[in-house]
Amino acid sequence: MSNFKIAIIGAGSIGFTKKLFIDILSVPELQNIEVALTDISERNLDMIRSILDRIVEANRFPTRVTATTDRRKAIEGARYVISCVRVGGLEAYADDIRIPLKYGVDQCVGDTICAGGILYGQRNIPVILDFCKDIREVAESGARFLNYANPMAMNTWAAIEYGKVETIGLCHGVQHGGEQIAEVLGAGEGELDFICSGINHQTWFIDVRLNGRKVGKDELVAAFEAHPVFSQQEKLRIDVLKRFGVYSTESNGHLSEYLPWYRKRPDETAKWIDMSDWIHGETGGYLRYSTENRNWFETEFPVFLEQASKPVDPKKRSNEHASHILEALETGRVYRGHFNVRNDGVITNLPADAIIESPGFVDRFGVNMAAGITLPEACAATCISSINVQRMSVHAAVSGDIDLLKLAVLHDPLVGAICTPEEVWQMVDEMVVAQAEWLPQYADAVDAAKDRLGRATVKTRDWAGVARRKVRSVEELRAEKAKKQAAE
Template identity: 55%
Template sequence: MSFKLAIIGAGSLVFARTLFTDIMSVPEFRNIEIAFTDINQDNLDKVTHLCQRDLEANGIKTKIQSTLDRREAFKDAKYIINCVRIGVLEGFETDVEIPLKYGVDQCVGDTLCTGGIMYGQRTIWELLNFCKDIREVAAPNAILLNYSNPNAMVTWACNKYGGVPTIGLCHGEIHGEHQIAEVLKIPHEELDFICAGINHQTWYISVKHHGAEMLERIRNEFDSVERFQKEEKVRIDILKRFGYYSTESNGHLSEYVSWYRKRPQDIEKWIDTSSWIHGETGGYLRVTREERDWFLTDYPKIAAEPPKKYDGSCRGKEHGSYIMEALETGRTYRGHFNVMNNGCITNLPDESVVEVPCYVDGNGISVPKVGDLPLGCAAVCSQSIWVQKLAVEAAVAGDVQLLKQAALMDPLTGAVCDPPEIWQMIDEMLIAQEEWLPQYKEAIAQAKENFAKGNLIPTKEDYRGAVRIRQKTVEEVAQEHEKRNITAQ
């Protein structure tokens, strides 16, 4: 079979190659057209070189079209995979560091909280430009598979304002599934999971083994694993208080609610420092910097490693390749995707993006009706949905009042800051991110005036957060990769 696939953000140094390996592990896809596009020529060249070498090593004659012109990449494409980071690391740093001065201590800052709200402003504006190009030059009814965060906000904007059918993809629920299997001492493949909620705040509302519901065992036994008692304190506490386990990591979950990160002395109590994902201050920013520096420095070594195999042995669990395979071959695939609600979860707003079980085959993507979420879980999600809605509408219209209201309504931001602090913090972030926020031209000019007047609320300029871990050197990261490679063998 033949169709065209375009990947935007293909200069993503590790993730794009991982996705490409998954896709090319589908035997029927060996004759498809492939286009890579990015704004960074050097990164694009490096990833293209690695993927082209992998193709040739697997006996596939396809030549990757590599271009900085995204319209050229999108031309006639049936599927577009998006994995861009608008603002790259420079923008991400301001998402984490500026709120920290005001006491907002984030682990990730890419989904909700102040960092996620501002990341959404940058990403939504640019994604709507992508959607315009897709409508004009891609194949009719082209599908956008979105991996960019904040996933729910971006998927919402693309479906409502972009005019392109968009599915948001995330792998959060897969990791929790394996944790539950470990707690239950039941093989993962014997369990049937239903997750429902919103991206990064999804709940395991049913876990069955041969038809028998396991939820009560999960509630009673989850803290029986010593490792989880250390690493998943927030998730276990939420489980005890709401009755359902959250799909999201301890660090992510801790910044989406108001209870665990509002006082520095509390943060240490709720997180573990063995891995960034358990909640360290700016943890994801640290490892992203480390991986970038390692890739750029050690690229010759990476290029000398054996090519990826397309026999299925290197295929991961990201949903994108399985969705395309199901649509093109008719093989059924079931996964949890981010889609417009439209009555799927009946006690969440119809106009919101929910993460729910979906089925894919040759007839398309089907979204079964979930019904009501447990009331407490719905309440947690509803609070976040209103932040998302305010942020989406602000990004599309360049409405600074809505933007500041989104930050005001955010659970953690509101728990830490008062309204004047939030207004000043958003002004400071608008100024810092000016080059990626053209829709806020007037608001940024006003923010600059506000700062020029002085008489500002004092901030903690040198505050590094409750639990900040030293950034590893390139040599240390390289050693970790070598250990992982040896273990994998």
């Protein structure tokens, strides 16, 4: 195979970058390449480059690894550009959780829609458009942009509509949901097939087959309710399955934020949450998890570096889409996956301009979506509510229109179930002021927002949420890990 270049933006997301790198190099035809890492953190770049260099050396790969804080240099000549960025880092993310809590909006993740996800999009989209400009100007002609960053639909929407770059949004929610269904049905490898379609993080298993036999709603409900773990961790998802008739891809905590029914009253919220892990509904759970992971990695870096010396086992290649897409495009070996692309009629009862997540096939000709899918009406209605929020959010992020931003937040299903319009207006002002350094498009609106906050009359509360846990120290994490290993 001829060699080519892949640029990874936000490569300082060290664990994820390492996974993508190993996946790609598990394909022999993809080994004679250059992987250009770029990040705003030189320290993180140094760490991830050390790890990847060790992998290359240990496995005698012909791969070349480069690293630079000059993003444009990294993108220059790249055939593929992969984004894993979190603009504003954990500092801005903390405000995505903290400020909405003052207004009663309790989020588990806050990175897709809801108040946190919308503001996350406002930070990311201007930067995504800068990436697209660089891709158009200095990448290889026809370069493809693979976006892993949340909010997935908003980022992909902006890159396609305004960035004018061929973009594929990638997530692993479908894979994880499929693994759960396989487990509860007792399906062996290759025995489960499904069609999963909708929008990112609201994708629906609309057709499930076990050895070719269609699995109905009642059978799936019974299987989940009989499972000793999922019956407790996924109470909200099971309730949606019972009412909608189809299972959702997203975890209990994620799904709870996209619907207006389960997190709007604190006394009701608690019964839908499971605290065995952050992803099942814990208040600010992903923020805590991300903070602990960052601290853990920085402390345990020598261990991670030592582990990088182990041989790469292609059989352990993950089900993340990126390496499989690259393999299909470069070799012609067909890959079936679920991809985030512009709808344009693929799903018949969702808007044409929406970013959908649906089945497709990749080969040398590109991504070929399976068209003509119609969602159950309840699934389509839920998706459309989020699509309307996404559309306004993208247009607000591009135009810097703070009034349109407020309308987007007002129309968010969960925020609208909790807050009055006056509360939404003040909450958005507070979030824009707190995150002003990452929101250049709103620079002209910040002073007026500060003035309004100085005259604010809406009462807020100091509230940690329904189910908040403190961030554990590295020592606590190490002790818990040792205890778990001893038990196993």
